[in-house]
Amino acid sequence: MAEQQHTTSTEHPAEGGHGGFPPFQSNTYASQLVWLAIAFVLLFVLMSKWALPRVGSVIENRQKRIDGDIAEAGKLKEQSDAAVAAYEKALADARANAQAIANETRDKQAAEAETRRKALEDELNVKLSDAEKTIAATKQAAMSNVRGIAEDATRAIVERLIGKAPSDQAVTTAVADALKR
Amino acid sequence: MAADPIHQFRIVEFFPVAHIGKTEIAFTNSALFMLAAVVIITAFLIIGTAKKGLVPTRLQSAAELSYEFVATTVRSTAGSEGMKFFPFVFTLFMFVLTLNFIGLVPYTFTVTSHIIVTAALAIMVFLTVLLYGLYRHGFHFFNLFVPKGVPIAILPLIVFIEVLSFVSRPISHSVRLFANMLAGHITLQVFAGFIILMGSAMGAIGWIGGILPFGMIVILMALETLVAFLQAYVFAILTCIYLNDAIHPGH
Numbered sequence: 001m002a003e004q005q006h007t008t009s010t011e012h013p014a015e016g017g018h019g020g021f022p023p024f025q026s027n028t029y030a031s032q033l034v035w036l037a038i039a040f041v042l043l044f045v046l047m048s049k050w051a052l053p054r055v056g057s058v059i060e061n062r063q064k065r066i067d068g069d070i071a072e073a074g075k076l077k078e079q080s081d082a083a084v085a086a087y088e089k090a091l092a093d094a095r096a097n098a099q100a101i102a103n104e105t106r107d108k109q110a111a112e113a114e115t116r117r118k119a120l121e122d123e124l125n126v127k128l129s130d131a132e133k134t135i136a137a138t139k140q141a142a143m144s145n146v147r148g149i150a151e152d153a154t155r156a157i158v159e160r161l162i163g164k165a166p167s168d169q170a171v172t173t174a175v176a177d178a179l180k181r
Numbered sequence: 182m183a184a185d186p187i188h189q190f191r192i193v194e195f196f197p198v199a200h201i202g203k204t205e206i207a208f209t210n211s212a213l214f215m216l217a218a219v220v221i222i223t224a225f226l227i228i229g230t231a232k233k234g235l236v237p238t239r240l241q242s243a244a245e246l247s248y249e250f251v252a253t254t255v256r257s258t259a260g261s262e263g264m265k266f267f268p269f270v271f272t273l274f275m276f277v278l279t280l281n282f283i284g285l286v287p288y289t290f291t292v293t294s295h296i297i298v299t300a301a302l303a304i305m306v307f308l309t310v311l312l313y314g315l316y317r318h319g320f321h322f323f324n325l326f327v328p329k330g331v332p333i334a335i336l337p338l339i340v341f342i343e344v345l346s347f348v349s350r351p352i353s354h355s356v357r358l359f360a361n362m363l364a365g366h367i368t369l370q371v372f373a374g375f376i377i378l379m380g381s382a383m384g385a386i387g388w389i390g391g392i393l394p395f396g397m398i399v400i401l402m403a404l405e406t407l408v409a410f411l412q413a414y415v416f417a418i419l420t421c422i423y424l425n426d427a428i429h430p431g432h
Contacts, residue, residue: 021187021190022187022190022191022192022295023190023294023295023296023297023359023363024296025192028192028209028211028295028297029297030201030204030205030206031192031194031205031206031207031208031209031211031212032192032209032211032212032295032297032298032301033297033301034206035208035209035211035212035215035216036215036298036301036302037301038212038215039212039215039216039218039219039276040215040272040276040302040305042219043218043219043222043223043272043275043276044268044269044272046219046222046223047222047223047226047268047271047272047275048268048269048272050223050227051222051223051226051227051230052226052248052267052268052271054226054227054230054233055226055229055230055244055245055248056248057233058230058233058234058237058241058245059245059248059249061233061235062235065235
């Protein structure tokens with residue numbers, strides 16, 4: 001584009017042309033159409049036979065790889081899910097087991113304590129009844145002693161008062177009367 | 182630098198190749214850039230996937246992105262059945278996109294700024310839709326023009342409008358791309374021309390004043406980059422929508 005102005009130079013086919021506005025110069029149409037047809041058909045063939053299948057295969061390969069990876073990831077996730085489930089089951093089992101052992105132990109100990117308590121209670125009861133018997137015997141002995149002492153004291157008091165010892169019969173009767181009241 | 186904003190659209194003939202009747206077929210700058218686009222697109226995809234890496238490099242990522250982008254567009258507009266047209270839509274999209282982007286580079290030629298090229302592409306799409314629709318659905322393809330649930334009284338009018346809109350598709354399809362590329366490049370060239378004009382007319386003050394149009398060019402360049410992508414995308418997605426009509430003619 002060295003020339004300053006648009007003139008009908010040698011490189012411009014002026015003959016048969018309408019001059020003026022280049023897009024409306026019909027004498028250039030045939031050349032343009034022929035080369036357009038050549039270029040477009042060439043490009044179409046290159047694209048549809050070579051370039052597009054090539055680009056398409058690259059994209060498809062990637063898609064396949066991604067799909068494969070996603071499937072693989074899904075499989076691995078399933079596996080880990082299963083492992084988690086197994087772990088949780090084991091945990092729950094162990095917990096239940098522990099619970100059972102605890103319960104059993106508690107029951108056993110409670111039963112043991114109960115029997116020991118009962119044995120102790122029985123022993124205590126026995127001791128209590130023994131003690132009560134001893135008390136009753138002691139009381140009995142004491143009571144009979146009281147009678148003897150009272151008779152002796154009565155005899156002595158009466159002897160001192162009247163100067164003569166009363167008969168054993170009378171003293172015994174009198175003390176028994178007094179104790180009855 | 183040529184101040185003429187139209188200069189950039191000139192078809193420059195390098196050498197004649199053949200004659201069809203009296204018509205001369207020449208190798209031109211347009212042809213050069215078309216072939217350059219073919220080479221660039223093919224190299225982009227082939228070199229990008231050279232390693233076929235599981236973890237893509239930047240270029241491979243870009244190549245895959247273009248593939249996925251067009252594939253998603255086709256699938257979402259024309260359904261999975263439309264995927265048989267995927268290579269066609271991909272070729273169209275990449276071809277138009279690359280030509281648009283090449284055109285953004287200064288001193289290059291924008292192939293898509295010529296109505297004959299965009300019209301040829303649009304007519305190719307139109308014929309593909311028409312022929313595939315007829316091949317696939319036979320006469321039922323024309324159900325496309327008869328929407329369901331329309332009262333008989335206004336049906337002729339509706340059918341007329343539907344046919345008209347169908348037939349005018351290649352026009353809007355081609356003119357949209359052509360006009361966008363043309364207008365954008367003319368605007369850029371006009372603003373670039375202002376810099377030259379101010380510099381040569383007012384000397385040093387003019388060159389300083391030239392910062393303003395230069396700033397405009399920077400902004401417009403960003404806009405044109407967007408337009409270059411957007412028009413290629415619009416061209417591709419409209420192709421998908423038209424193909425969808427051929428695959429599923431029922432409204």
